[in-house]
Amino acid sequence: MNSPHKPYVHGRSDREAERLNYQASKLADLLHHDTCYPPGSRVLEAACGVGAQTIILTRNSPGAEFVSVDISRESLLKAKLRVSHDGITNVTFRQADVYHLPFGPETFDHIFVCFLLEHLPDPLLTLKKMKEILRPGGTITVIEGDHGSALFYPDSMDAHKVIDCLVHLQRAMGGNALIGRELWHLMIDAGFMKVAVSPRIVYADESRPEFVEGVKNIFIAMVEDVREQAIAQDLVDNVTWEKGIRDLYRTTEQDGTFCYTFFKAVGNKKS
Amino acid sequence: MNSPHKPYVHGRSDREAERLNYQASKLADLLHHDTCYPPGSRVLEAACGVGAQTIILTRNSPGAEFVSVDISRESLLKAKLRVSHDGITNVTFRQADVYHLPFGPETFDHIFVCFLLEHLPDPLLTLKKMKEILRPGGTITVIEGDHGSALFYPDSMDAHKVIDCLVHLQRAMGGNALIGRELWHLMIDAGFMKVAVSPRIVYADESRPEFVEGVKNIFIAMVEDVREQAIAQDLVDNVTWEKGIRDLYRTTEQDGTFCYTFFKAVGNKKS
Numbered sequence: 351m352n353s354p355h356k357p358y359v360h361g362r363s364d365r366e367a368e369r370l371n372y373q374a375s376k377l378a379d380l381l382h383h384d385t386c387y388p389p390g391s392r393v394l395e396a397a398c399g400v401g402a403q404t405i406i407l408t409r410n411s412p413g414a415e416f417v418s419v420d421i422s423r424e425s426l427l428k429a430k431l432r433v434s435h436d437g438i439t440n441v442t443f444r445q446a447d448v449y450h451l452p453f454g455p456e457t458f459d460h461i462f463v464c465f466l467l468e469h470l471p472d473p474l475l476t477l478k479k480m481k482e483i484l485r486p487g488g489t490i491t492v493i494e495g496d497h498g499s500a501l502f503y504p505d506s507m508d509a510h511k512v513i514d515c516l517v518h519l520q521r522a523m524g525g526n527a528l529i530g531r532e533l534w535h536l537m538i539d540a541g542f543m544k545v546a547v548s549p550r551i552v553y554a555d556e557s558r559p560e561f562v563e564g565v566k567n568i569f570i571a572m573v574e575d576v577r578e579q580a581i582a583q584d585l586v587d588n589v590t591w592e593k594g595i596r597d598l599y600r601t602t603e604q605d606g607t608f609c610y611t612f613f614k615a616v617g618n619k620k621s
Numbered sequence: 622m623n624s625p626h627k628p629y630v631h632g633r634s635d636r637e638a639e640r641l642n643y644q645a646s647k648l649a650d651l652l653h654h655d656t657c658y659p660p661g662s663r664v665l666e667a668a669c670g671v672g673a674q675t676i677i678l679t680r681n682s683p684g685a686e687f688v689s690v691d692i693s694r695e696s697l698l699k700a701k702l703r704v705s706h707d708g709i710t711n712v713t714f715r716q717a718d719v720y721h722l723p724f725g726p727e728t729f730d731h732i733f734v735c736f737l738l739e740h741l742p743d744p745l746l747t748l749k750k751m752k753e754i755l756r757p758g759g760t761i762t763v764i765e766g767d768h769g770s771a772l773f774y775p776d777s778m779d780a781h782k783v784i785d786c787l788v789h790l791q792r793a794m795g796g797n798a799l800i801g802r803e804l805w806h807l808m809i810d811a812g813f814m815k816v817a818v819s820p821r822i823v824y825a826d827e828s829r830p831e832f833v834e835g836v837k838n839i840f841i842a843m844v845e846d847v848r849e850q851a852i853a854q855d856l857v858d859n860v861t862w863e864k865g866i867r868d869l870y871r872t873t874e875q876d877g878t879f880c881y882t883f884f885k886a887v888g889n890k891k892s
Contacts (some may be wrong), residue, residue: 480716503802531774534826535876549824555805
């Protein structure tokens with residue numbers, strides 16, 4: 351989910367849906383293995399998109415009741431289909447804007463937010479509003495990436511340039527692709543207690559083919575998706591773009607390596 | 622230990638010795654918890670320096686027999702004093718150059734190398750030579766940092782510039798401060814089998830004071846140590862330097878965050 355006034359930097363194409371599904375399956379263990387909610391608890395998943403994380407969340411906590419919201423009717427339809435296909439019954443979907451969540455104060459025991467804040471012009475306000483609908487003592491879990499963490503071999507200036515195009519475009523749309531490193535202060539500033547941030551590093555080399563595929567199909571595909579915008583806005587020339595993308599793919603071949611760090615933050619509302 | 626023909630970029634001052642001791646105590650668990658050698662095995666620690674890692678290695682594997690070498694007689698003296706002070710008896714020290722290790726073929730069951738390759742003009746050659754003195758089926762463990770992994774909030778161009786000074790100076794001395802990401806290909810190119818590389822990320826925010834101290838006393842102190850050289854070689858002006866260092870310290874205060882990634886590689890010699 352993103353701000354209703356801004357387009358979504360990654361687009362909502364079928365390829366994008368595939369990317370997000372892929373993302374969920376390959377990164378699931380790394381990001382979500384330690385997210386479990388007790389039976390009977392009411393959990394809000396804010397910005398469920400096409401349901402990539404919903405599948406994992408609901409399976410990890412079969413006794414919890416989930417409400418998953420997104421602003422995009424199209425994404426919600428895909429999410430519903432997917433969940434229904436998998437026979438999952440402990441989730442209801444609802445169309446809603448994260449800035450105007452249609453829930454009363456202290457409605458939820460827990461809130462889960464993944465890959466949302468990076469797209470919002472005011473992530474702090476969003477966290478504060480979420481705190482209102484969380485019961486005292488309840489938890490919020492926030493997961494975000496940070497494109498500044500991309501580290502690879504062979505290193506390449508042009509590869510960094512094409513990544514910077516995505517960072518720039520996301521910023522121009524009011525987002526922040528470097529938000530992972532900021533989760534600590536955002537959670538503290540929003541007034542959450544007992545905040546704990548843990549980085550989750552994805553590392554890919556030839557001995558980890560599933561992560562190499564992830565780098566190609568998730569990260570590089572996401573960068574490639576902004577090609578037209580980047581060229582149209584003169585952020586980079588054609589030759590540099592092609593070279594940068596080629597250099598990124600090179601890190602997934604032969605003796606290459608690629609690292610990326612996600613940040614997971616958990617905090618409590620004062621009880 | 623470094624090449625005998627080049628000075629050591631970090632110097633060998635008392636502050637440096639303190640930094641390395643500190644490093645060992647604070648990063649010990651993160652980097653070394655999974656390094657244990659069976660009783661009776663002969664282990665070479667190549668480039669033990671002032672014994673920072675020696676203490677941890679020997680305690681983790683009390684039944685193994687260690688030989689710890691370094692090129693610096695002064696560092697070895699400090700290492701011996703420290704080990705003796707701690708009552709450790711399963712290690713002998715020997716002055717030696719990693720390019721001309723005074724051991725016959727297949728002398729050791731295991732080899733351990735930490736923060737060495739980053740200082741060497743030919744890390745691949747070093748690994749190949751180490752393979753010769755390793756018995757078939759024996760393991761080599763290599764740990765290195767990568768200054769390109771430094772990620773922090775608030776972000777700062779000047780902070781990156783002062784880090785780049787260290788990277789530049791280390792390269793000018795024949796080393797490579799960005800070597801962590803290269804461990805995979807170096808180990809493969811040296812002919813080791815079953816190579817597994819795992820990144821180890823240090824993350825510091827206010828809730829982790831021990832790591833915040835580590836960032837200041839290890840990482841920032843190491844950058845500060847090259848100030849004179851950086852200014853003398855016109856890599857940076859005085860004002861930018863001061864601002865960059867201030868900005869680095871700022872990441873350890875209030876709502877700041879700091880991340881750094883080490884890489885640990887383990888491989889086997891073909892049996």
